[in-house]
Amino acid sequence: MKKFSITIAGGGSTFTPGIILMLLENLDQLPIRQIKLYDNDQARQQQIADACQVIINEKASDIEFLATTNPKEAFTDIDFVMAHIRVGKYAMREKDEKIPLKYGVVGQETCGPGGIAYGMRSIGGVLDLIDYMETYSPDAWMLNYSNPAAIVAEATRVLRPNSKVLNICDMPIAIENLMANILGLQSRKEMTVNYYGLNHFGWWTAIRDQNGVDLMPALRAHVKQHGYAINFDDSGQHVDESWRATFEKVKDVYALDPETLPNTYLKYYFYPQDEVEHSQPDYTRANQVMDGREKFVFSECNRIAKNQTTEGSELEIDEHASYIVDLARAIAFNTQERMLLIVENKGAIENFDPTAMVEVPxxxxxxxxxxxxxGRIPRFQKGLMEQQVAVEKLVVEAWQEGSYQKLWQAITLSRTVPNARIAKQILDDLIEANQGYWPELS
Incomplete structure (x- = not known):
């Protein structure tokens, strides 16, 4: 069986060790001959890479391993690019969250003004990765899960329309894992789902088991009472206190359309004031991550590198990232697996903009x-999605044209922002904070 060569773009990410552990756990599904890490921050990536070298030596010493900041080295002789970059790192995420909160607006990394700011930084970074891949390994595929996925996907559609890029998100996977747990199933793969929407902005319309039995009534009964909350154990990425509150809030989102089951992120658009009320403007999610996950992963990596062993390591396999292996396998072995992806609509949602990047099976x-x-979607969801697609398209146009006006319009149009005056104040602060990251706007 062919063995594959993979570049992980964003090699200095705290998620990289978990993804490498996951890839090594699934070598029977996706054989690997080479793993490369690529990042533009050599010092940060090196700490992760030193630990990953030890992990690979212990678990699969025949796999070649390289960490580099050189695009030619990183992107030559590869089959897949797994891209999860964060332009500006957590320091800029902190600004994305705190600047809107200063004006009483949702501060969140992918929704509202924060997501727009992050999108303006991400577009150029992702386009660079595509160009490197196409220059040095033109037959490779990019599996892109860099956020904010909706804006990045629209940018790739407009600016790299013929590129082999698949835009994906792990949030529906995490929610489907919870659904499987609620139903007492072993795996979300026992469910066949129908779903439509935009990234972080969608609805499940049908869920059946492998025998075709309708699972929606049982799920709706649970969600009406508890949202997606279950009796969590303390393991896993999405079960800390803020995620538990998110999963419980789903019951309020669900009430708007009890026929469907919603994506968790809709809470930011339906109940923005509630989110602001429960936020700490001086200590946001970015601070929690920097003080928690960031310190933990780097200290673990440094310890592994120093001791040259993973013995006693608390680094965990990123289990729900295993969908990346499913996606790579589907491409490599033509498995015809059914998966949720972000793709150009082209009639998948019948009564919706054919050029919109929609999330569908x-x-x-x-x-x-x-x-x-x-098929056709109801007026309520269609109206919400049209507004949100307009935001995403305006952001990409603003990036492309260097247009202040269009970015102001994009922020004004977000359901999280109360009026155009506040949108302008937020935009002016974001421009100042993002000097060197955004194109010049005029």
Whole structure:
């Protein structure tokens, strides 16, 4: 069986060790001959790479391993790029969250003004990765899960329309894992789902088991009472206190359309004031991550590198990232697996903008994704999605044209922002904070 060569772009990310552990756990599914890490921050990546070298030596010493800041080295002789970059790192995420909160607006890394700011930084970074891949390994595929996925996906559609890029998100996977748990199933793969929307902005419309039995009534009964909350154990990425509150808040989001089951992120658009009320303007999610996950992962990596062993390590396999292996397998082996991806609509949602980047189930094979038609959607969801797609398209146009006006319009149009005056104040602060990261706006 062929063995594959993979570049992880964003090699200095705190998620990289968990992804490498996950890849090594699944070598029977996706054989690997080479793993490369690529980042533009050599010092940060080196700490992660030194630990990953030890992990690979222990678990699969025949795999070649390289960490580099040189695009030619990183992108030559590869089959897949797994991209999860964060332009500006957590220091800029902190500004994305705190600047809107100063004006009583949701401060969140992918929703509202914070997501727009992050998108303006991410577009150029992701386009660079695509260009490196196409220059040095033109037959490779990019599996892109860099946030904010909706804006990045729209940018790739407009600016790199013929590129082999698949835009994906792990949030529906995490929610489907909870659904499987609620139903007492062993795996979310026992469910076949229908879903439509935009990234972080969608609804499940049908969920059946492998025998075709309708699972929606049982899920709706649970969600009406508890949201997606279950009796969490203390392990896993999405179960700290803020995530538990998010999963409980789903019951309020669900009440707006009890026929469907919503993505958790809709809370930011339906109940923005509630989110602001429960935020700490001086200590946001970025601070929690920097003081928690960031310190933990780097200290563990430094300890592994120093001791040259993983013995006693508390680094965990990023289990729900295993969908990346499923996606790579679908491309490599033409498995025709059904997966949720962010793709150009082109009629998958019948009564919606054909150029919108929508999140829908697709059959994935060696030629990429084939979207599964979801039919017509109700007026409520259609209206919400049209507004949000307009935001995403305006952001990409603003980036492309260097247009202050269009970025102001984008922020004004977000459901999280109360009026155009506040939108302008937030924008002016974000411009100052993002000097060197955004194109010049005029």
């Amino acid at each position: 697709c059959i994935v094979g060696s030629n990429g994704p084939e979207p599964i038609v979801q």
